Structures are given as structure tokens and as C-alpha cells.
Amino acid sequence: MSLRRFTNGFMTALCALALLVALVPLVSLLWLVVSHGVKGLSLDFFTAIPAPVGETGGGVANAIAGTLYIVGIACAFGVPLGVGAGVYLAERGDSPLGDAIRFTAEVLSGVPSIVVGIVAYALVVLPMRRFSALAGGAALAVLMVPTLARSTEELVRLVPRSLREASLALGVPEWRTSLRVVLRTALGGIMTAILLAVARAAGETAPLLFTSLNNQYWNWRVDQPTASLTVQIFNYAVSPYQDWHDKAWSAALVLLLLVGTLSLAGRLLSRSRVR
């Protein structure tokens, strides 16, 4: 009896220990990004473009803008496609075709992002013969579609049937019911899903390495290489210069703040919706 009790207590303790083990790297990472990163933050860091090697100062303003720019392009393609596919799955997806699309979306969300980068390279960089913000945006858009489709479907399905039936009973055509009643009810949740997808896209590095590449200067043209925070962090981190390492930490802090703000905004939005 006591042995069984002991085993029970021991295993419970082990499982509780797992929680601790999981939290250690999280706390370490967050603490170090904040403590290392905060030193390099200055007005310059947010307003200036990178300084050449050896010169002090300089910032990542163009990379912050570039990330927003590329993610904006991705949203232009990815959001309508992803949300639309999700609405299709919820409204008309109870068919073999719907099942196939649902399953494809699930499997696609497990495809490594670097593979999607290769696809964007083949589709956009090769024909245009240059790295571009458009190529980066295309890669991120492809990454957004499956996750957005799945979360949108879940959210649209949460809308009570009675709402839809009430609208149809009043003689409102199906398409208007879909748009004005069902989608409008689910809109808050869908906004949350979009914000979370944007946060994920903003943190992507691998698909940008050989699509939007990088740029030491400002760029607002869709057909030119564009800097992004993530690629800039990577380049700074693997460089041999201490000054650039410090910049990598600061840029990582900025990236975490950006991603964190987006996810937090999304979560707050969905919470207020539930209330």
C-alpha cells in the first residue's frame, strides 16, 4: 500500500516538475531578451537605418517598416483567401470536397515555412529576376491561408443556427444572411484570428531569407529587396561583431514587443467578445 502511495506521489511530483522544466527556458529567454535588449533601445534605434560596420549608432527603422510592409502585402492576399476558405468550410463544407479541403488545410499548416519560401522564390523571384517585398509577402500569405481557414471555420460554426434561420425566415437571401448576419456575428473572432496570424507572420524568418532578402536602406517598392526585423536579427546574430550582437538583442526585444502586442490585442478582442 505504501509503495503504491509513494509511486503516486512520486509520479505527481515528476509531472509537476515538468511544468518547472518547461518554464525555465521561457523565463530565461524573456529575461535575457529584455535585459540585453533594453540597453540598445534609443530614439535612433527606431528612426535610423543601420550604420555600416565599425560606426556606432544606427537603428532598425527600415527593418521595422519592412516587416510591417511585407506582412501588409501578405495580408492583402492571405486574409481574403484564408477567411474565405474558412467561410466556405463552415457554410458549404459538409461534403467530400469540404472534407478534402479541410484535411489539406490541416496538413498544409504543418509544412515547414522554409519550403514555402522556396515556392515563393520559384513563383515570384525567378520570373522577376530579383528579390522583392512581393515575394516575401507571397510566402507569408501562403503560410497564413491554412491556419486562417481553420480558425475562421471554427468561429463561423460557433454562430448559433437560430440566428441564421431567423434571418432566412425573414426572407433575407442566403448571401446576405451569410455576409450580414453570420459573418458579422463572427467578425470579432475572425479579427482575433487575423491578428494572431499576422503576429505569426511577423515572426517568420526562414521564408524571407531568399524572397524579400534584406536591405540596408529604406524601400517602399514592391519589386525591391526589403529589410525585415527577423532577417536583420539573424544577420546581426551570426555576424562576428559584438556591437551587432547587441543590436540583435535589441531588435529581438522590438520583435517580441510587436508580436506580443498583436497577440495580446487579438486575445483581448476575443475576450471582450465573449463578455
Added chain:
Amino acid sequence: MQSASEVVTRTRAVEQTPAARANLPDRAWAAVLTVLGLAVLAVAAMIIAELLRVGGPALKHTGVIAFVGNSVWDVTRDVYGALPFIYGTLVTSGVALVLALPVSIGLALFLTEMAPARMRSIVSFPIALLAGIPSVVYGLWGLFVLVPILRNPIEPLLARTHLPIFTGAPIGLGYLAAGVVMAIMILPTITSIAIEVLQTVPGALREAALALGATRWEAIRIAVLPYARAGIVGATMLGLGRALGETMAVTMVIGNSPTIRASLFAPGYSLPAVIANEFAEASGDMQTGALAALGLLLFAVTVLLNIAARVLVRMSRRGPARVAA
């Protein structure tokens, strides 16, 4: 007065109304939705087609067996063998699974079976946080925090075991570092799906075991785990799928050396890492093609793994699986 033929046409008109009532806007809306849904299939087809287009010729030129089996990757001589990268990917993912699996399952069991329900909602936040941190930030942390720790206390300590996998110079950068970072990154994936699977275990099973006098752990071992086994295997496979494709963090800490070594301390290379490092500066179509072929390989493996995992997770739910994992 109506003629017989008139009546017939009228009746036909009435019969046609359901079709006719599905008027143009409604049909247009349905068509738009269907097109958007089909776009998902189009995206999948596009990924396969483009990978084949760019990577196919290189694969055909070398031959699949020779490509996968050759351990020499020499860009200057246009010799492309994928074996060092496949080996590195498998070894690092293996290390990641060995480290992450016990912790994830333990954590999932703790949160679903042992801890109070409130705790789960509190802990779900840091786990989501862990999942939301960008890969490149993990790489940064791995490079400047984990690698020095491995180099100094941990690898020399492990070397004392005299196991063949723990030999050689403790430089920090290598398979072990990549595996540890990967483990941290796949932990939230496995944990959250395992939690989801454990929640589908019927309460009656647990209660029956407890009523027979089992302790909590015995109930888990006898009733809960066997029921959830398929789902937990599926969760593990999804975690493995993430690990195989993990790029930035691995690229930054694996050492980037296209060699095959038995020791986990040695620097290696992985499929995503070599694509990340060489693709932008690939010289000529052959190298680009060979790198795309590596991408194709990675795609094929992760897709197969994902399909198998999804099927397992669905099976373990045993219900009409609608909500995605």
C-alpha cells in the same frame, strides 16, 4: 379558361421554382465561396508543382537514390548528396523528441489529471507564449545563452560518461545544441495536443479505476493512457513534424558543417539549415535545383508525417472530428 398545355407549363414553372429561387446573387455567393475553398487545394497543388519544377531536374540528374545516399555536398564540383543533412535532421529531431516528450506528456498529465482546473487556464498562457516566440529569437538565445552553457558545464560533464555519442571537443555548437533548442520549441505543440487528447478520455473510465481503489497515478496508467495512446502518438508525430522543418534556431546553433559524426557534440547540418544558408547565394541552376530538391524531400516527409498524425489524433477522438487539432 386554361388550355391543358398551359396548365402543364405552369406546373413546370412551379416545379422549377426551387432552382429558380436560388437566384443569381445566391448562386454567385456560393460560387465565390467554393472558389475560395478550392484555393486551398490550389495552394497545395502549387507548392508541389513548383517544388517539382525547380527541384525535379536536379533530382532526376543525380538520381533519387544517389541524391539521398551520397554523403558529399561539394558545390564547387557540382556534387550534391543529401545524406549529411538528412542525418543531421534526424539526429537533432531525435534528441529533441527524447528531451521534449517526457516533459510534454508529464506537463499534459499534470494539467489535465492532477492540477486544479484553474491552474490549467493559468498555465495555458505561458505555453501559448512559448509557442508564439519567433524561431529566430530562440536561435539568438540558443547561440548566446545555451551554447556557452553546453560548452562549459554540460558537455564536459556528459563526456565523463564515455559514451560514443558524447565524445570530442565540447565546442557547444552542434547536434546537441540544435536538439535542445528544438525540444523547447516543440514542447508547446506536443503539450497542447496531448492536453486536447487527454480531455477526450471519458471521465467514467477514470472514475471506474478510482472506484476500484486505484491511486490517481494508477488510474492514469491503467485507464487514461491506454485510451489516449493513439492520440499521444499523433501529438508526438506532429511535434516531430515541426522539429524536422525547424529552420532558424537550428541554423544558428548546429554549426553548419556538412559532415556525418556520431558524437552529438560535433557540428552538423540539417535540411532546412542548408536551404536557409545557401539558397539566396546559390551559384547556378544546379545548386538551386539541388537545394529545392532538399526542400521537396522535407516537404514529402513532413506531409506524410502530418497525414499519419492527423489520422491518429482523429482516431483517438473517436467522434465526428470537426475542430482542427
